[in-house]
Amino acid sequence: MEIVREVASKNALVIFTKSWCCMCHSMKALLYELGASPAVYELDQHPSGAQMEGALRALGCTPVVPAVFIGGAFVGSAKDMISLHVEGSLKHLLIKAKAIWL
Template sequence: MEIVREVARKNAAVIFTKSWCCMCHSMKALLYELGASPAVYELDQHVNGPQMEWGLRALGCCPVVPVVFIGGALVGSAEDIISLHVDGSLKHMLINAKAIWL
């Protein structure tokens, strides 16, 4: 779990994904479209992927991917991100975390 928290603290926006996951691809595309350049950790291709996956599970992430952290805080899964985008608060979260600038 500590490796996940460390990664989240060091980056304004982080997304944990798997390379074959279509929802992961969609969440990355959404963040890019909003102007963010999140740190992307493909758990199935990263050397510490299994440890990160266990860390995400320990934090209560289910499903494990995609999972987004903004400003060091766990924001949630694809469903959470889409809800925040629809109500307009995702962009504000990214701005406040300095993941995007206007």
């Protein structure tokens, strides 16, 4: 679990994904469209991917990917991100974490 917490705390915006996952691709596209440059960890291509995936499961990430952390805190999966974006609070979270600037 420490590896995920360490990565999340060192970056304003982190997304854990798998290269073949269409929802992961959609979440990355949304974040890029908002002007963010997330630290992206492709679990199926990263040397510590299996360990990170286990840590995400232990943290309660369901589904495991995409898993988004903003300002060091777990925000959620694709469903949670879409909800935040629709209600208008995703951009504010990204600004507060200094993941994007106006």
